Amino acid sequence: MEISNIISVEKIKPSLPTPFHLRVYNLSLLDQMVGAIYVPVILYYLRNDNSDIIQHLKESLSQTLVTFYPFAGIIKDALSADCNDQGIPFSVAKVKARLSKFLQNPNAELMNKFFPGDEKIPGPGDSIMLIQLNCFECGSIAMCIKFNHVIADMVSISTFLQCWAANAQGLGFSPLINRISQSPFPQHLSVPNNFSPSSYVPNYLSTGKFVLRRYVFDASALSILKAQASSSSPSSTVSRVNVVTAVIWKCFMEAVAEESAGKDVKPVLMTQAVNLRRKATPPLPGDIFGNLVWPAMGLWSKPEEKELTELVSEVKKVIAKIDGEFVRRLRSDCMHELLEELRNELPQEATYLAFSSWANIGLSEVDFGWGKPVWMSSFNPQYSEFETLVGRNFVNLFDSKSGGIEASVVLNQKYVAGFEKNDIIRKYARFNPGVN
Structure with a gap:
């Protein structure tokens, strides 16, 4: 597959100027605690012709940016964004291939080529969002959205995409301009940098080649695994994400134990990003904008001894700790004490496996007028099979077709x-199957 030179680059600005009093966007407390990285998501759409949609997408994006005005700005400093309406860099590329052929054997190195801009850590003056529309010879498209994580989480990106799609179809949506995370989680200048969840990560990074593997758990396999996991406690509800997280965690721990045979085995730390919108009491609006996630943390010091049922229970237990009381403390004057408690629970050394679930947040429903995406992906090109680097083991979970879960696993x-x-x-997962 070959991607020709970018054929156009244009900055898409809001169709109406952002009011002066909204030009400085202050990060919330939770935004402060997120590492500054660009996160990509690619949505793949099968079509017969893409010649008439590019301008329509640009116009509907411009309308959508009136509400989601921070995306059209730049990072000002460590605590704020400049919503100056400079616009989102929107590039269009031609792909000399058919999407259907690419989907027969998805290749992580090729996904790398769908991303806009250079790979870098975003800093002051950089765009908050970049978009690239990759147009295949058959008329299909792969739409890549790359955003700075300090401004939004993936739930907010899904809301943005659904609103953009609604505008593209002429359906419209309710303004969300006042639903921002600064309201429930105002900025705190007094929070030490080493108290934030992102500050833990460097302690657990490892050196080596990191490779991406893709696994699909079909609905039938998940039904069997959920039944097994629920056998010890039939009244307990086990979700698709719970069981896939536990399976991958178990397989990872056993691989770590095998690789470390004859050596001291570090404890294995697992984190799972939890959506705080659902956990607050009462729940926060599902479309509230910003970062509203927190990492639930599980730790095992004897990884080779754990059964799947135990791990499913542990996954549920650590997620259950992120409850209404946790959110209340995070929003209260005792927030510093809570952060210190969490920091003190962490080991000095650990082998780290991080999970993020993008299932059940509406990404698979984003329809611009020509149908829902046939697939989605998110591959960070810094994880290349041809480079040695310092990184972390990471798992991203997506909805797959027919009720399954797809796991993008970087190890x-x-x-x-x-x-x-x-x-x-x-037994229960298919390795890199074609996308039907």
Whole structure:
């Protein structure tokens, strides 16, 4: 597959200027605690012709940016964005291939080419969002949205995309301009940098080649796994995300134990990003804008001894700790004490596996007028099979077709062989299947 030179780049500005009093966007407390990185998501659409949609997408995006005005601005400093209406860089590229052929055997290195802009850590003066529309010879498109995580989480991006799609269809939507995370979580200048969740990560990074593996758990396989996980407690509800998280965690821990044979095995730390909108009492609006996630943390010091049912229970237990009382403390004057408690629970050393779930947030429903996406992906090109770097083991979960879950798994290469030969992953997950 070959992507020709970018054929156009244009900055899409809001169709109406952002009011002067909204020009400085102050980060919320939770925004402060997120690392400054660009996060990509790609939505793939099968079409017969893309010649008449590019201008329509630009116009409807311009309308949508009136509400989502921070995306059209730049980072001002560590605590704010300049909503100056400079516009989102919107590039169009031609792909010399058919999307249907690419989807027969999705390739992570090729996904790399769908991303707009250079790979870099965003800083002051950089765009908050970039978009690239990749147009295939067959008329299909792969739409890549890359955004600075300090401004929004993936729930906010899904809301943005659904509103953009509604504008593209002429359906309209309710303004969300006052629903921002600054209201429930105002900025705190007194929070030490080493108290934030993102500050833990450097302690657990490892050096090596990191490779991406893709696994699909079909609905039938998930039904069997959920039944097994619920056998010890039939009244307990087990979600698709719970069971897939537990399966991957178990296989990872066993791979770590095998690779570390004869050496001291570090405890294995698992984190799962939790949507605080659902956890607050009463719940916050589902479309509130900004970062409203927090990492639930699970730790095992004897990883080879854990059964799947135990791990499912542990996943549920650590997520259950992020409840209404937790959110209340995070919003209260005792927030500093809570952050110190969490920091003190962490080990000095650990082998780290981070989970983020994009399932059940509406990404698979984003329809610009030509149908829902046939697939979605998010591959960070810094994780290249041809580079040695310092990184982390990471899992991204997506909705797949027919009610399944797709897992995009980035692992240090030294764990891959042990992970892939694990009986449970081989039995219940399909490795890199084609997208039908």
